[in-house]
Amino acid sequence: MDAGQVPTRRLGANGPEVPVFRLGSWNTWDRMTPERAAELIATAVGRGITLFDVAHYNFGPHAENAMTDVIFGKAVREAGVAREDYLLCGKLWLWDYPAASFAGQLRTSLDRVGVDRADLVVLGDFFGPLDLRAVVGEVGELMRDGWFGAWGVNNWAARDVWRAREIAIAEGVTPPSFAQLKYSLARRSVPEGEPYGRLFAEGGMGLQASDVFEGGILAGKLQPTRKIGADPGGIRDRIRAAYPRVEAAAHRLGATPAQLAVAYCLTHPPVATVLFGVSDLAQLQDNLGALDLLTRHGDTLREALTDLWLDRDIVHPDASWGTDGPTD
Template sequence: MKYKTLGRTDITVSEICLGTMTWGTQNSEAEAHEQMDYAVAHGVNFFDTAELYPTTPVSAETYADTEKIIGNWFQKAGKRKDVVLATKVAGAGRPYIRGGAPIDGGTIRQAVDASLQRLKTDYIDLYQIHWPNRGHYHFRNAWQYDPSTQDKARTVAEIIEKLEVLGDIVKSGKVRAIGLSNETVWGTQKFLSIAEKKGLPRVASVQNEYSLLYRTHDLDFAELSHYEDVGLLAYSPLAAGILTGKYLNGEVPAGSRASINGDLGGRLQPHQEAPAAAYVEIAGRHGLDPAQMALAFCLTRPFLTSAIIGATSMEQLRTNVGAADITLTDEVLQEIAVVHRRHPMPL
């Protein structure tokens, strides 16, 4: 397992991060504890969760259960100091989370304290804004994304308020570092510029989608990452399981995420079939597991801090963690590049 520095902090994280969004629905608490035991034993020191989780499916009845499961594991295993723990504050849109209110200073204070209690810890290593209040292009919103309708003054004022409150929380010791999720380049740079001007906490990372099938981070975000040391925490690096090949030819295995969440957040549609099949074929021709190849590709990207894996079985977890030991040859990378050029934006 390799480790990287989180932004400009003194926090070191494993390049494989254990995702948790199935814990409490697809996975029982006992299964989640087994996953955490295995991950830590194999060099993973980075867990990512959110107050919204689990999401397979998301519901008011299971809201925040994942954080509770992690808190119970910390209490049982006594390994809080062995883990860099990341969680997120949920934004607007769900009535059962603070009445559906958007993220502001008050909701951040409430959410941090509630997460600390559920997680049974007195500090969070990385606290992230799950999604911005304004619109964004993630989760298939690129096709109708129109920032011309946004209010700049209000957006900037909201960023200042968030940073000021997060600054207080960091000073209190409840949070060590801050990050963003489902953000844009402009939004991330605005957080950085305001923080520098006002002496407030600096964004250490951005958690956005990235995989062989979704590579928007290769462009302007790669430049920002290079100059500003804001690394990517890549979620859905297997495109919600599509890159394993299990959904090829219309297959939907029983118990899979697609059997629960339908089209996998808009990912499971005809445009992805050809590139997914091509990537699986490359893996097979070179004697690679397709999931490990997809993850190993993400780990080659210079802007990547950590790839967030998720698993519903121990077999999947072992495969995904094992990707850290895979080095892709130049030939494999060249073949991947050919497929990407042919299918640049299949999702």
């Protein structure tokens, strides 16, 4: 691999090889001009960041008629990136399921982006009863029809993922390959907890780290003006107050806070890819520096950052929660 290229990891036992960095869509592509979006996409793909998280955000709390997916589709074409040269990860929402079928959601989402298939899909978080057998059944039908090749879940409790996995295996459906979880320097209880640990070790699942910057706070934007994700455990003010310690730790390690936030997640073996959004090339280049930090310090990062685990004994390791989509 070229030294300037982003490395790849396997996304769970049944998932594809993916770059360790993944660009997200919520409040990303609509935060810049079309020209800048195309330039950013071309630069990212040139460095090997070929996985994009793109969704139609118009369900439940996301019912804002956001255009970020439409903008992404136009920008990737303007950048001259062929469909076969990148991976698209869509999202299927459970807020109105089954009234809003996965097939209908996916057709609408893909039409908005201007493509005919996804590579991966993430099933959004849910509250209350859910017919997992029906969910797994429709996922299986869509996979058999070639709409996507692998699927995962977003911030589900581990026990629900185990159940979905058991149903999938019993019914001959490819089981979920990955979980997309809130994971950061401050929020470790769920992704590093024993319930999900068993899914990673015994269930063959990979981990996608999301919300790694806590809406920008862990990168130094202490008062985000845009809509950001949910606050499980009510610890956001503690995270904000801890930022000077993050900054000091990054300085000691010869890095920026953003690089430290990304590199920390990559030290956790189940992590295949880290999801983040950027609004300009400078932010992208800064985040790419996390790879150098990881090379220089590796697992010593975990030892140096123990005191920044802020949801410890506050959020249960098998918790599920609602989020406002892939943040950062």
